[in-house]
Amino acid sequence: MELFIEGVNFSYGSYPVLQSVSMEVKPGQVLSIIGPNGTGKSTLLRCLAQVLKPQGGKIILDGREISKINSRQLAKMMGYVPQAAGEAFSFTVLETVLMGRKPHLTWGVGQKDLDVVAEVMRLMHLEELAQRQLDELSGGQKQRVFIARALAQQPQVLLLDEPTASLDIRHQLEVLELVGDFAHRQKGQVVMVLHDLNLAARFSDLLLMLNDGRVFAAGSPRDVLNEANIRAVYGVKARILNRATGYYVIPLNPV
Structure with a gap:
């Protein structure tokens, strides 16, 4: 299941944000989008997640244009954690992570769903927070909860917008190691926005460097x-x- 972007364009009104952006991510790869503020990194991720609709070009997943995949099927294939995912609402941590199973549910929550949720909560070190209300948590804890919810979808592609932004050093490393494991061992694909160039160099197979909405450089960290x-x-x-x-x-x- 390969992910291709071919010549994607996006504008806010008359202001072009993305111009002829192309990239490819294969199973088992982590690609990080880097570049200065305001250069279109988060916009590109939103286009991949179909939160925004590109005004030109194509996004192809598993041989199909992503715009033609229905939302339920897409949610089984792709998990997305936006930059503002840490907003709180009145659910427990367990309930929030369980929401990630929604695309797979038919008649209700089954044992497999509970097993998947238990495993991702273990991986994200959330077991002791299971019954805590989300609005009681720190920003970093909430970030881990929302990443766990995306992993509970069991997607093939994981989209993360600044996943380490609210995390301390230890949890930054743990989350990015988990992301790498998802790609390299489970043969998933990860596309994430990172500002820290050293973390991007360490945890990415590929980098896409944007400047003024265009691809300035792409390739391995050492190339870029x-x-x-x-x-x-x-x-x-x-x-x-x-x-x-x-x-x-x-x-x-x-x-």
Whole structure:
């Protein structure tokens, strides 16, 4: 089940946000969308999730145009956690995660649904919070709940908009390791927006660097994250360290 974007365009009124954006994500891959603020990263993710309808180009999933897949079937194939997913409402953590099973339900919640929910709550370290109200939780805890809800859908494709934004360092690493496991072991596909270039370098197979709504660079982290690209797109002089422990971007100063 491959995911293709071919020449996608999107505008807010007369203002173009995405211009001829193309990309491909295969099973087992994590792709991170990077770039400065206001360059169309979240808009691209919303187009993938069909929250926004592209005004040009195609998005193809499993050989079909995504706009022609009905919403229930799409929810079985794709899980989406938006940037503002941490808004609270009056449900428990368990009830919220169980909502992820809705696309699979026919006559009610079955044992398989409960087993899936129990497993994703274990993976996200949410067992002790199961009966807590969502509006009692911290921003980071709520973020983990909404990621768990998306995983409970058992999707093939996981879309995450800044999944580490409200998390402490430990939970950032745990969530991104889980995301990597979803892709590499379960052969899922992950498309996420990340601002932290070092996390993107560590946890991504592919990077899509946007600038002014266009693809500026695409490829492996080592291909994309070089000093020239960072200077051109972010307006920052940076040093790149290639070590046995990883690939690191050290920002030095604005240019």
